[in-house]
Structures are given as C-alpha cells and as structure tokens.
Amino acid sequence: MLDVQLFRNDLDFVTTQLKKRNFAFNPENYSELEARRKAVQTKTQELQNARNSSSKAIGQAKAKGDDVQPLLDNVANLGDELKAAETELNEIQGELDALMSGIPNLLDASVPEGKSEDDNVEISRWGDLPTFDFEVKDHVDLGTARNLLDFELGAKITGSRFVVLNGKLARLQRALIQFMLDTHCAENGYQETYVPYLVNADSLRGTGQLPKFEDDLFKASENPALYLIPTAEVPVTNIVRDVIVDAKNLPLKFVCHSPCFRSEAGAYGRDVRGMIRQHQFEKVEIVQIVKPEDSAQAHEDLTNHAEMILQKLKLPYRKMLLCAGDTGFSSSKTYDLEVWLPGQSAYREISSCSNFRDFQARRLQARWRNPETGKPELVHTLNGSGLAAGRTLIAVMENYQDAEGRIHIPEVLLPYMGGLNVIE
C-alpha cells in the first residue's frame, strides 16, 4: 500500500512513477473519487458532531431536571441523515481501499527501465563454469536413473508438478536446508523461527499476496479462510503486524525454513520438465525488519547473505538487478540470484531478494517508535530466498555430477551427510 498523502499532495509524481511499471493508473478517476470522499467525510463528521453535542445537551438538561422533549424533537431526523452519510462514506472508502490495494509499490530510482526479464541488468558473476569431458545430464536424468527422483510417483499420489525424493537425495535436500539455517544463524546474525504453514487472509493482505494474487494460492479451508503459504515471507513478516517495535530491537533478522505451495496459475507449459517449477518446494527464507534509513544497505547485506550460500557450495551464479517490468508488485527493488545449471546450459533463478521499503509495513501497520520524534513510524521490510532448497538441490546434482552419473557431495555439506561423500 502506498501513502495516501503522496496521492493527495503530488498526484503527478505518483502517476509518472507508476508509468515506469506500465501500471495503468487513471489520476482523473482517482481525483474524482477522492473529492467525493472528502465531501462525504466532512459532511459525516459534521453530522456526528451535531449528534454528539445534542446528546450531551440532553444529558445535562436531564441532570438538571429540565424538560428534554424539545431537544429530542430537534435531533429527530439526525439519525437517518447520519446513517445515510455513513453508509455512503463506507462505500467510497471501500472503493478507495480496493483501488489503493491494487496499486504496486513505487520503484527505487536505481531500477532500470524495461518490460520483461530480458531487460534485467547483470550486476556481477561469481565462479567458473564447470567443464565436463563427458555429456552432461540434467537433474531429471541423473535423478531418475538411480530412482532418486520419482515424478510419476508424485503424480500418482497427488498430481502433476509434485515429486517424490528418495533416500540419499532426500537427505541431501535436508542437509542443504540445515546448512543454510546454520550459516545464516551463526555467521549472518539471523534468528531461526518456526511458523504456521497455513495463514489467514489478513496475513496475506499484509505482505501483498491478497487481494490481487489469490489465484496463485492454494486455499485450504473456506471458513475460516486459510491458505497454504506460498513462501515463509508471509508468516514471518506478519510477526510484526500491528506491532510497535522498540528502536533498540531493530533490526530484526529472521531465518525460516518452510515448504512453499504455489498453484502456478498462468505457468502452464513453462518448465514442465523436472523439479524447477513445482506446486510444493522447500525454501529457506531470510527476512529483515529495519529502520527506514537502513533499508538500502540492509538490501545489499541480505543479498550478500544469500550469495554466501552459493559461494560456500561453490555453485557459479550471477546477480541480476530486475528491471521495472519484472519487479514484483510489492517490491521497490529486487536482485535475483541465478545459479548455473549445466543440464540446461543456463542461469536459473534460485533467489530473489527484495526491499519493500514501507509498502508492506503500511499494510501490516508494522512500526517502530522513533526516539527523535517519539512517534510510531513505519518500518521497512526486506526478504530474500537464502536459498530455494529444491532448486539448490538441482544445482548441486547437475554441477557435481561425474561421468558415471554419480553426485558428489559439496565439502560444506559433508558434516550433514553422515560420512557420505558421493551418491551413487
């Protein structure tokens, strides 16, 4: 949610900024609605004031033992008039809310122009691409050859875009998750959390998935309305919903492993092969709640924390700055990390690190008390994948394969694999 004051004070600025995103915003439409709101709200409040002062007068007259009937006659019609005004105001507020909650965040000045992922800007590359003196396999061939990955079984048990991991490979994924959690806690100062995987609509509104992106979610129950989390970002960021955080406790840094559930509506036909795009996958999420002045630096730090995992795993990757058209709804600026997948001879997204500034915080009413003003002010929120475990598993399989189709265990994972150093 953007600041309504910004719309009232500098509508041209907002319109121009939104245009960078190719977001169709109609300022005339907005102004007209806002003018109605102002008129009706003022009128409503005047009526409320009239009612309050009349009621007070009646109370005082009664206390003195005066005849209150003339006063009662006076306010006879006030009730209906007030009710009508309040109803109208509610409708207008509802319209405005719907409009405002559908408007994306404003982009940071450093975000490049562009329409699609083709316009994203490469910031850096890390690691040498591996060379193989044999024909490389992708993770599907590597995994199914040894019955480590079973897509047909996933389809039988549930349906398409689900998979079963067997034996050593399941353990390797668990090792990756443990390694990521331990690293973020011990080296990057994050606090581990465990959170619900079903969330209510308020939580999803807070982080921006609702009302606009309900199709991307799995709804698990109707009454109460509960949804499977699409990312741990939702429950973890909602830790600070309706909270005024003590300044001395900032920044808050959380790390959380969770499964993620996405309906992948609109992704039919994309990445159908393998486990790149599943309805259910494991991810380690890092979240930061910071003072506004710290969020730009925190964004760089948080991205570095995600990069650290790739570096320790010795997986080659590149860092992309997303262009205007590819930056998510709630984000003001996003870096994607793309890992090298030899099986595809391509870099593929493995982490997305975003600074939401106060966009989520305003929806969440997540605030901190600024000692300088003594007033509650909105915090800034950030998050990133650190990393998507399912895709990291794929990357390890493909980068660490040998001519026999075996998968060697990255050095940093050895302590988590119970002495195993190769899956064969």
Next chain:
RNA sequence: GGAGAGUUGGCCGAGCGGCUGAAGGCGCUCCCCUGCUAAGGGAGUAUGGGCUUUAACUCCCAUCGAGGGUUCGAACCCCUCACUCUCCGCCA
C-alpha cells in the same frame, strides 16, 4: 468435543447508559528536593483520521477483541463471530 470465565491505554487494573478517551497503580520522560546504592514531591505520557496551501497549535471525528443492533446518547444493554484462560474428554 463438553462446561465455565474472560478480552479496556506500553503493562496491571477500575468502570456496567450521559460529566469517561477512560479512575488508580506500574513503567517511561522532564523538573524540584535530598544525597548515595535507596527514597520523596510536581508535571507530562494512546492510536488513526479529517479540516487547514504546507507545518504546528487549537478544533472536529473515530477507536475500550471484531462486526451488527437498541437508544437522543453505548466501554457499559442485546445478537453474531474471533481469540485467551480453567476444568473434563480426546490426541502426535
């Protein structure tokens, strides 16, 4: 699942139809006194919104779990829902 009790400001807690945006206490901030491991006195201390060209003040509106109702007027009465606690049952 059954029975009962609750939900008020940063925290505890009073209030049960008008003078209550809310007593009292704790905490916090400032001032005074005293003087040293402790104490006394005074003042201040909720949030969101509107109006205003902007800002501050004043003013106005809303908020005592949420939503609705009764009433000239609701923290207080009625209804619905959510959550918390206690006891019983069940359970990884």
